[in-house]
Every structure is written in structure tokens, then in C-alpha cells.
Amino acid sequence: MTIRKRLGKKLGILHQLLDREKNLKTRLENVAHLLTGNVLTSVLGLVGFALTARALGASDYGALALCFTYVGVIERLVSFQSWLPLIKYGAEAQNAGDTEQFQSLLKFGLLLDICAATAGWPIAVALLWIGAPWFGVSPEMSGLVMLYCAVLPFQISGMPTAVLRLFGRFRTIAYGHVATSILRVILCAIGIMAGGGFLEFMLIWMTSQIIGPLTVLGLACVELHRQGLLAGLLSAPLKGVTSKFPGIWRFAISTNISLTIRSSANQVDTLLVGYLADPAAAGLYHIAKRIGRIAQQAGDQLQTVVYPELARAWASKAMDEFRHAIVQTQTLLLGFGLLLTGGLYIAIEPLLRLAAGPEFVAAAPLVIVQSIAVTMALCGTVIRSALLAMGREDQVLRSVLIATAAFHATALLLVPVMGAMGANVAHIVMSTIWLSAMMVVYRRQPKQ
Numbered sequence: 001m002t003i004r005k006r007l008g009k010k011l012g013i014l015h016q017l018l019d020r021e022k023n024l025k026t027r028l029e030n031v032a033h034l035l036t037g038n039v040l041t042s043v044l045g046l047v048g049f050a051l052t053a054r055a056l057g058a059s060d061y062g063a064l065a066l067c068f069t070y071v072g073v074i075e076r077l078v079s080f081q082s083w084l085p086l087i088k089y090g091a092e093a094q095n096a097g098d099t100e101q102f103q104s105l106l107k108f109g110l111l112l113d114i115c116a117a118t119a120g121w122p123i124a125v126a127l128l129w130i131g132a133p134w135f136g137v138s139p140e141m142s143g144l145v146m147l148y149c150a151v152l153p154f155q156i157s158g159m160p161t162a163v164l165r166l167f168g169r170f171r172t173i174a175y176g177h178v179a180t181s182i183l184r185v186i187l188c189a190i191g192i193m194a195g196g197g198f199l200e201f202m203l204i205w206m207t208s209q210i211i212g213p214l215t216v217l218g219l220a221c222v223e224l225h226r227q228g229l230l231a232g233l234l235s236a237p238l239k240g241v242t243s244k245f246p247g248i249w250r251f252a253i254s255t256n257i258s259l260t261i262r263s264s265a266n267q268v269d270t271l272l273v274g275y276l277a278d279p280a281a282a283g284l285y286h287i288a289k290r291i292g293r294i295a296q297q298a299g300d301q302l303q304t305v306v307y308p309e310l311a312r313a314w315a316s317k318a319m320d321e322f323r324h325a326i327v328q329t330q331t332l333l334l335g336f337g338l339l340l341t342g343g344l345y346i347a348i349e350p351l352l353r354l355a356a357g358p359e360f361v362a363a364a365p366l367v368i369v370q371s372i373a374v375t376m377a378l379c380g381t382v383i384r385s386a387l388l389a390m391g392r393e394d395q396v397l398r399s400v401l402i403a404t405a406a407f408h409a410t411a412l413l414l415v416p417v418m419g420a421m422g423a424n425v426a427h428i429v430m431s432t433i434w435l436s437a438m439m440v441v442y443r444r445q446p447k448q
Contacts, residue, residue, distance in 0.1 A: 034170055048208075082113055128142055311389040
């Protein structure tokens with residue numbers, strides 16, 4: 001090999017390393033924007049809740065909370081989370097350079113979002129009309145909740161979210177939500193100054209909940225226009241779109257079922273502790289879970305960033321880039337989780353004593369064990385994103401079913417004996433099985 005060829009080879013390797021570091025830097029910047037946006041949105045959300053609670057009092061505020069909690073549950077049930085299949089198949093269409101197919105796919109996703117959102121309102125009203133007498137909900141309260149359900153047809157966010165994520169507009173996503181939260185706080189402040197009552201504040205929250213997804217839709221349209229894709233989007237042909245993207249229906253249904261099943265463990269665990277142990281144990285467990293959720297949020301944002309990147313790499317058969325992104329992201333999350341666990345082991349007791357009081361120091365061991373489960377779950381989110389990018393959604397669903405069943409069995413067995421710690425152990429069991437099952441599938445995949 002000549003000196004020139006050797007030098008060229010070394011320069012090529014150096015160029016690849018620099019590109020990989022650049023990708024990591026971009027990934028971390030995007031995660032930072034999302035986390036900053038989430039923190040600001042959460043803080044502004046608390047301000048909005050505080051202003052509303054101050055204006056309405058406990059009784060009316062509880063009624064309003066029932067309204068948007070019920071609507072949130074219905075939205076979660078009927079939404080298809082269409083951004084997941086749109087990113088996977090959209091990356092394939094982008095890689096093929098087929099603009100018409102890409103537009104057809106986005107139109108298909110938009111219509112899917114519209115149909116799901118439109119169906120949400122009659123489903124919510126029908127369930128309330130049938131179930132209200134069984135749960136002792138008064139006719140007046142039922143009428144208010146039905147009125148609030150009018151926000152459901154406007155919850156169109158799957159396709160816009162996919163567009164912004166595919167084109168890397170994570171800053172736009174983050175600060176678009178912040179802008180909506182600022183508007184809500186301003187409206188709540190105006191409501192207080194104007195002496196508004198329950199109806200006025202309900203309309204304020206309805207307005208902000210309608211403007212939010214419409215804002216994301218508008219930002220996505222701006223991005224599509226910038227990319228030269230908005231013109232002709234609505235006239236793109238839908239005939240044969242499912243045959244052009246085989247498996248899209250199965251992918252959408254499977255990913256939504258797996259998300260729903262996995263979230264069941266996180267929704268009922270506190271209730272299980274309260275029922276099988278006692279309310280005090282449930283309170284301590286809830287504190288530990290809230291602290292662990294902070295770290296989980298960081299992992300969720302990193303997954304949001306890395307999933308489109310993995311989908312593009314898999315579609316373009318850039319396997320070195322695909323595997324490097326997985327290893328890099330898993331290493332980053334594992335290091336973050338270990339630092340979190342070590343830091344909590346040292347500092348959690350004084351933090352709990354200072355923040356919540358001496359009676360809550362007993363939650364310290366729960367927080368440490370919870371952080372171990374969270375670390376394993378964080379590593380699992382990366383493999384989940386990889387398998388979805390590879391089109392292995394069936395294996396993801398299978399791993400979720402097995403892991404969630406193991407969680408419930410372990411919790412039912414250990415919570416009566418160990419109290420709240422039993423639920424934390426159940427989360428470790430679930431995360432271990434979930435991560436291990438997906439790793440086996442990932443390792444067995446043939447190289448492209």
C-alpha cells in the first residue's frame with residue numbers, strides 16, 4: 001500500500017470519527033432543547049394550575065381537574081401515536097427520494113389523526129353518558145365534562161410531530177409548547193383580574209388545549225413549506241398507500257398496544273401499594289416514583305431524538321452509523337443512570353429531610369432502588385427505538401407483554417410482604433426482562 005493510500009485511509013477514519021462526534025453533539029443539543037422546553041412547560045403549567053386553584057377553590061378546581069383528566073384518558077385511548085410509523089416509513093421514503101410517496105404518507109397520517117381525534121368526542125360522550133350513573137357523577141358534572149370533551153377533535157398532533165422530528169426541528173417543538181403554556185398563564189391571570197368563575201376558567205383551559213396542537217400543526221406546515229413539500233400535500237394520492245408501505249397498519253396498532261400495556265404498570269403501581277400495603281406506604285412510594293420520573297424524562301427526550309436518526313440510518317443501510325448510535329446512546333444513558341444512583345445514595349436522605357420533612361426519610365431506600373429500575377429502563381428505550389426502526393414491532397410487543405405480566409405477578413407477590421419496596425423490585429424485574437428480551441432479538445438480527 002502506497003503512502004498516499006495509507007494517508008487517505010487514515011484521513012477517512014478520522015473524518016468518520018469527527019462525523020460521529022458531531023452527531024453526538026447535535027443529539028445532546030437537541031436533548032438539551034427538549035429538556036429545557038419541558039422544564040419551562042412544567043413550571044408554567046404549575047403556575048397555571050396555581051392561578052386556577054386560587055381563583056376557583058378546592059371544589060371547583062377538582063371539578064375542572066376531572067374534566068381534563070377524563071379528556072386526557074380518552075385521547076390516550078383513541079390516538080394512534082401516528083408519529084411512530086410516520087417516522088419509520090417516512091425515513092424510507094426520504095431515503096428513496098420519492099417526494100410523492102412521502103407526501104402520500106404524510107397525508108395518510110394526517111387523515112388518521114383527524115379520524116382518531118374526531119372519533120374521540122362521541123366515544124368520550126357515550127362512555128360518560130353510560131358510565132356516569134354507575135360512578136355517581138351528577139348530571140351537572142356530566143354536562144361540564146361533555147362540554148370539555150369538545151377539545152378532542154382538535155388534538156391533531158401525530159403527523160405534525162413526525163414532520164418536525166424527521167427534519168430535526170426539536171427546538172421548534174420544545175419552545176412551541178412553552179409558547180402555549182405562556183398563553184395559558186396570561187389567560188389565567190386575566191381571568192383572575194376579571195373575577196372569572198368556573199365556566200370562564202374552563203373556557204380558558206379549553207382554549208389553550210385547542211391552540212396547543214393547532215400551533216404544532218402550523219409549525220409543521222411552515223417546515224413543510226420550507227422543504228417544498230406543502231404544495232401538493234392535500235392532493236397527494238392515497239390509493240395504494242398501504243401497499244407502498246407494507247405493514248404500516250400492523251406497526252401502528254402494535255406500537256400503540258405495547259405503549260398502553262407498558263404504561264399500565266406505571267399507572268397502577270401506586271394504587272397496588274395503597275391497596276396491598278397501606279396509604280402511608282403508597283405516599284412514600286409516590287415520592288420515590290416522582291423523583292425517578294425526572295431521570296426517566298431525560299431518557300424519553302433522548303429517545304425522541306435518536307429514533308428518527310436510527311430510522312434514517314436503517315433505511316439507508318448505514319449499519320455502522322446505526323450500531324454506533326445505539327452503543328453511544330446506551331453508554332450515555334448507562335453512565336447517567338449510574339451517576340444518578342450513586343448521587344442519590346449519597347444525598348437522598350438529607351434532600352428528603354430538607355424538602356419533605358423527617359417523616360419522609362423512610363422513602364430514601366425506595367428512591368435508590370427505583371433509580372436502578374429507571375437506569376435499566378433507560379437502556380431499554382434505546383433498543384426499543386432500534387427494533388422499531390428495524391420493523392420489529394411484534395417482538396417489542398411480545399417483550400412488553402412478558403415484562404408487564406412479570407411486573408404484576410411480582411408486585412402481587414411481594415408488596416404484601418415487603419410493602420412499597422416490593423413494587424420497586426417488581427419494576428426491576430420488569431425492566432430486566434424487557435431489556436433482556438429485546439437485546440436477544442436485536443442480537444439475532446441478520447446484518448444488512
